Amino acid sequence: MHHGFKQLDAPDISEFVRLIKLCGNSRNLVRAVQLEAQILHSPHSQERYLSNLLVEMYGKCRAPAEARRVFDSIHNRNLYSWNFLVGAYAQNGHLLEARAAFDLMGERNAISWTAVIKAYVESGQLENAKILFDQMPDPDVVVRNVMIAAYGDTGDLEECRRIFDRMPERTVVTWNALLQAYASSGHVDEARCVFDQTPDQDVVTWSAMLQAYVEAGDVDGARKVFGSMPQRNVVAWTSMVRAYGAAGDIPESRALFHKMPEWDVVAWTAMVAVLGQGGHLEEARAMFDSLPHQDAIAWNAMIGSYAQCGRIAEARDLFQELGILRCSHNLVTSSWNAIIAMHGQAGQIEEAKRADLGAVKRLFDSMPARDPISWTAMLAATGQQRGQAARAHEIFNQIPCPTVAAWNAIISAHGQSGEWGAAIALFREMLLAGASPNEITFTAVLASCGHGGGLADGRHCFHSIAADFGRRAIADHYYCMIDLLGRAKQLRHAEELVAAMPYVPDPAARIALLSASCGDVERGARVADHLLQFSPENAASYNLISNALQGSS
Structure with missing residues (x-):
């Protein structure tokens, strides 16, 4: 019996339409093939409308080759035929085929353009998405929303705002996309401004504003938003559980969790992570163990909690248990990624390279399937070790389509090895490949210049953040540049940069400058005075002051 599918001797077109949509939504490929055969043996076999829907159905069933076969059998194709084919390729990650079909289209509409642009965005090829977006004759609100969200994910807030300001019409999705862009980049004030201006605020709007405070570590701000929400969904409750956990207030996080009107697996997992990261491993x-449904994120949260507390053996045992109990492709792949990252963070590169489903043996090489996260996790694990840049590069060269995270990891690997010239070359290669750098990329490049003493390249990169990429430098970019100037003994410029920062300088910025001021008593005293005003409890401050004075004698 096929549950949900009604067996009929001679369905009419409307019944076939219902069955096709049911197949697509359930992704039941076996039933999809049976249904197509049933249609081919019916009086409606030549109906273009049904053939178009079959193309769409096979795309939803993750069978783009079948979608293409049906498409090729349609003699009088129309715009819908082409759109469903492009969509079938695009939603299944066949980007080259999607673009080839798009280029062959004699007529296109907003759906055609949006399908390919969205596919570029989801594959991390933002530059190609932008090129196509700029060519689109009349971008509608849907594709503009896609681009705002895409630029938000990369931290390009200026481009987000540019698209937003030029939109002739906006929906609540538009406002939410801009709000989430500011929130995810830590720009709480700008997020709040967008929130206050958003008409028809919905639960997504409120949740995004709540998340902005959570990400900024502002528990009081998050609590006020949470208390003012007209309706709270499980996402909002879960965000507050995480907020208290991140602030180290485990009792409040636990109490709030038990007050939730309902729990989903995300909420349960968040509480597991909060307890684990707080050192309450047994709880x-x-x-x-009591989770009603343990998905990949839950397993990874528990594995990560053990790893973070240094209990590597228990993390490995849990991973072995997962391998015995579960066979889901996505579940296993993401959990393999977590265990690779764990070994990398613990500095166990040889183990990360060798492990199997239980004992540490051939881990990466034995993976049943690898996704971009797998490659990036192995790359990052290798690159974190000094002297392993060449080995990391071997891994990078095997990645079929490097993501921005992969580029960031390989740039960092060379930087940590003092090879700042190679890091700069990779950054340029990344741009030529069409990948769009994010805030982490610039931090990696600047840090690489700091490790190798590449002052000129570091300065060029720092100025290009705004000049060439239209971004605003974040605090980490300033700290890297201050450190670089200090290492180059350009102390006046470093001090001027600290004073000119559009952020309240973190103690790390002044410590870096104080460390570089050894032998310059006047400057060291001035920097130390500022440091002690804002961080009097920092023991490193007193040690550095002592070093600066000793260096002058």
Whole structure:
């Protein structure tokens, strides 16, 4: 019996339409093939409308080759035929085929353009998405929303705002996309401004504003938004659980979790992570074991909690248990990624390279499937070790389509090895490949210049953030540049940059400058005075002041 599918001797077109949509939504490929055969043996076999829907159905069933076969059998194709084919390729990651079909289209509409642009965005090829977006004759609100969200994901807030300001019409999705862009980049004030201006605020709007405060570590601000929400969904409750956990207030996080009107697996997992990261491993494990449904994120949260507390053996044992109990492709792949990252963070590169489903043996090489996260995790794990840049590069060269995260990892690997020239070359290669750098990329390049003493390249990169990429430098970019200037003994410029920062300088910025001021008593005293005003409890401050004075004698 095929549950949900009604067996009929001679369905009419409307019944076939219902069955096709049911197949697509359930992604039941076996039933999809049976249904197509049933249509081919019916009086409606030549109906273009049904053939178009079959193309769409096979795309939803993750069978783009079948979608193409049906498409090729349609003699009088129309715009819908082409759109469904492009969509079938695009939603299944066949970007080259999607673009080839798009280029062959004699007529296009907003759906055609949006399908390919969205596919570029989802594959991390933002530059290609932008090129196509700029060519689109009359971008509608949907594709503009896609681009705002895409630029928000990369931290390009200026481009987000440019698209937003030029939109002739906006929906609540538009406002939410801009709000989420500011929120995810830590720009709480700008997020609040957008929130206050958003008409018809919905639960997504409120949740995004709440998340902005959570990401900024502002528990009081998050609590006020949470208390003012006209309706709270499980996402809002979960955000507050995480907020208290991140602030180290485990009792409040636990109490709020138990007050939730309902729990989903995300909420349960968040509480497991909060307890685990707070060192309450036994309680975290008990909650994990009581989860009604343990998905990949839950397993990874528990594995990561063990790893973070240095209990590598238990993390490995749990991974082995996962391998025995679960066979889901996505579940296993993401959990393999987590265990690779764990070994990398623990500095166990050889183990990360060798492990299997239980004991540490051939881990990466034995993976049943690898996704971009797998490659990036192995690359990052290798690159974190000094002297492993060449090995990291070997891994990078095997990645079929490097993501921005992969580029960031390989740039950092060379930088940590003092090879700042190679890091700069990779950054340029990244741009030529059409990848769009994000805030982490610039931090990696600047840090690489700091490790190798590449002052000129570091300065060029720092100025290009705004001049060439239209971005605003974040605090980490300033700290890297201050450190670089200090290492080059350009102390006046470093001090001027600290004073000119559009942020309240973190103690790390002044410590870097103070460390470089050894032998310059006047400057060291001035920097130390500012440092002690804002961070009197920092023991490193006193040690550095002592070093600066000793260096002058």
